Amino acid sequence: MKFAIALFSAPHAPSSRRALRFAQAALAGGHEIVRLFFYQEGVHSASSNVVTPQDELDISGEWRDFVREQRLDGVVCIAAALRRGVLNAEESQRYDRPAANLDDPWALSGLGQLHEAAQVADRLVCFGGP
Template identity: 65%
Template sequence: MQFVIALFAASHQPSARRALRFAEAALAGGHQINRLFFYQDAVSIANNSQVQAQDEFDLPAAWREFIERHQLDAVVCIAAALRRGLLDSQEAQRYGRPAATLASGYCLSGLGQLHEAAQQADRLVCFGGD
């Protein structure tokens, strides 16, 4: 089965961790993940400047490792990202900001990427966004 996973929850919310566990289980079960789409507060997961407390699970780091290990397509909604100060190098330059904050392995793009992926997959699974 081909999945698209959309995340809406910030990195500190339980559903963001559940999404990672679901993605791991899907791949372990022989399924495919066509795209991960980070939207609304979930864009915080792709923030390279976010630092977790030493006694907490580093969910953003776990997502980065998972995406890299499986070479997954990880798209961050550009509108939600810009609104929260999350920029790649091109957007940082465009808006005159001193640094990019988007972690490697992620790309900024529009909501159309979620729609396109959902049309091609068997299932769209969403986490968060109460």
């Protein structure tokens, strides 16, 4: 089965952890993830500047490793990311900002990517809230 997964919550929200565990279980079960779409507060999951206290799970780090190791299509909504200060080198240059905090394996793109993923996948599963 082909899954598209959309995440609307920040990495410190329990729903971000649920999305990650769901995605891991989907792959372990032999399913395919056509795209992970990070929207609204979910864009913070892709920031390289998240520092998690040592006694807590580093969910944004786990997301990065998961997307990288499984070679997944991790798309971050560009409009949601810019307004929250999550920029790659290109956007940081375009808007004359002092730093970039979004790097591989993430891609900044538009909401159309969520729409397309929903068309291509058999199931769209959204995670957000608490």
